[in-house]
Amino acid sequence: xxxxxxxxxxxxxAGGSLRLSCAASGFTYKYYCMxxxxxxxxxxxxxxxxxxxxxxxxxYTDSVKGRFTISLDKAKSTxxxxxxSLTPEDTAIYYCAAKSMECGAGWRRAKYKYWGQxxxxxxxx
Numbered sequence: 449x450x451x452x453x454x455x456x457x458x459x460x461x462a463g464g465s466l467r468l469s470c471a472a473s474g475f476t477y478k479y480y481c482m483x484x485x486x487x488x489x490x491x492x493x494x495x496x497x498x499x500x501x502x503x504x505x506x507x508y509t510d511s512v513k514g515r516f517t518i519s520l521d522k523a524k525s526t527x528x529x530x531x532x533s534l535t536p537e538d539t540a541i542y543y544c545a546a547k548s549m550e551c552g553a554g555w556r557r558a559k560y561k562y563w564g565q566x567x568x569x570x571x572x573x
Contacts, residue, residue, distance in 0.1 A: 450474045450562045452544045457567030464571070465532045470544030470564060472525040477501070481551035481558070482527045483518060486540035486569075495556040496542070497529060507555050511537070534571045541566040 456468040468484065483498025497518040499506040506518050517530045527544065545560035552558070 450546070452546060452562055452564035454542065454544045454564040454567040457542060457569045459570040459572065460534055462535055462571055462573050464534050465530070466534065466569060467531070468529040468542055468544075468567060468569075470527045470529075470546075472527075472546060472562070475525045475546070477548045479550070480546055480548050481555065481560075482520060482544070482546040483507075483551070483555070484527075484529050484542055485545055485560075486538075486542045488540040491540075493543070498545075498551045498555045499527065500551045502550075505551070507551055507553075509556075531569070534569075536571045536573050538569060539571050540569060542569050 451473045453471045460466055480501045481498050484496040485493050486496050487493040497508045499518045499520045515533045519528045543566045544564035546562040547560045
């Protein structure tokens with residue numbers, strides 16, 4: 449049974465940084481896509497960043513490019529999201545997600561089979 453466990457959320461002032469972790473257990477896929485989505489109050493869930501297991505390519509939503517960095521430790525089946533220069537607009541529940549095979553250009557709309565429970569990120573001005 450695959451489980452995704454997130455950690456690293458919290459509260460920070462604008463301009464600060466946080467690092468999220470997502471550890472996958474029971475994960476036997478060699479080729480997979482893992483990443484982060486977020487949902488702010490009253491808004492739809494949106495893709496933040498994803499990374500495939502078999503290449504160095506990664507995908508980001510425009511609003512976080514240059515501020516967030518996603519990485520993957522394949523040996524630990526753990527993805528990280530380093531978030532710098534945070535703004536109040538980044539406040540949301542962040543969910544880790546994973547699926548088999550590639551991420552691809554359609555990563556935002558793809559069906560992710562596995563989801564974490566979510567971790568709250570709050571950025572105050």
